[in-house]
Amino acid sequence: MxxxxxxxxxxxxxxxxxxxxxxxxxxxxxxxxxxxxxxxxxxxxxxxxxxxxxxxxxxxxxxxxxxxxxxxxxxxxxxxxxxxxxxxxxxxxxxxxxxxxxxxxxxxxxxxxxxxxxxxxxxxxxxxxxxxxxxxxxxxAGITAIQALCAAHAIALNELGAPVIITTGRRLRDEGWPAGVDTAVVMLDSGGAFQALDPAGLSIWWGAYVGMEEQILLSGPLAEVSEQILATRAQARARHGWIMDIYLLRKH
Structure with a gap:
């Protein structure tokens, strides 16, 4: 065996x-x-x-x-x-x-x-x-990227008593905002799936290389920081040759 x-x-x-x-x-x-x-x-x-x-x-x-x-x-x-x-x-x-x-x-x-x-x-x-x-x-069991992201931003994963959905960039791009939740964690995004959403009323907490020395964090209203995230992501990918990133979106 x-x-x-x-x-x-x-x-x-x-x-x-x-x-x-x-x-x-x-x-x-x-x-x-x-x-x-x-x-x-x-x-x-x-x-x-x-x-x-x-x-x-x-x-x-x-x-x-x-x-x-x-x-x-x-x-x-x-x-x-x-x-x-x-x-x-x-x-x-x-x-x-x-x-x-x-x-x-x-x-x-x-x-x-x-x-x-x-x-x-x-x-x-x-x-x-x-x-x-x-x-x-x-x-x-290991520490997940979700845990590392929330710890890095010092935020709670969920609102009080509220559900959370964990999804992929492909599904967010194809299907839009998931029904029935105000918080979505997006993984495996090839880049910028949040651009498919209406940014009004949405905040984002984004991180690349979370927990590592190379860690990069950005957060704020999606309408204000989306372009900065896209540019930062492209620069980091070019510099390292690869990127692992994750983000949390929340309606407010």
Missing amino acids: ITLTLVGIGTGNPDHVTRQAQKAINACDLILIPLKGDDKADLAGLRRAICDSCLTNPTTRIEAFDLPVRDPATPDYLRRVHDWHDAIADRWQDAIQRHLANGGGPNVGLLVWGDPSLYDSTLRIAERVGKRLPLKVQVI
Whole structure:
């Protein structure tokens, strides 16, 4: 039986790694690190830096693998994502079987940004691998980007007794403001989905690289700060070669 441990590591700050996560990392015989191309090489470097700060087990191996690219020719979004997940599962399976064939131990780990439960597909990919290999999956909870954003801005996630919706930039752009809520947290935005909304009566709390040394924060009435956010985002992406951002919108 192979144990696959999905370790939530927060938003890139080594201080976000909990003691439970540190113990789990050190219990791994193999840690797999995805490579997403030169433009996101820093992400692999951050995972390695977290391993360097946590690992005391000299027998733990770290192996990088090239992450497949989603096929842009597939018109259906969900089909495109499912095919991509199948390809990633193939890479995991190959790496795990190669490790075991070379006498490696059965405890395999993956470091997951934020928490594996929130807008992350690692658990879905693990389910695919579990249909091919004898696999037990365990999850170590991590600090989410939502927690880091609210902490950075010193705001509460919800209004008193009120619901919150967590959605994506694509859905916000396609469907507009979600019904029945005054607060929406938007993740996985390729850039500026809030431009699809009427900004009147909306405030935004935006953050990029939240919790990291590179953290950038902007907030205010959406009508007043939207252009500044777009310009700042473009500059940060050009400077780093990648960007992770998130924002909270609230009606008032």
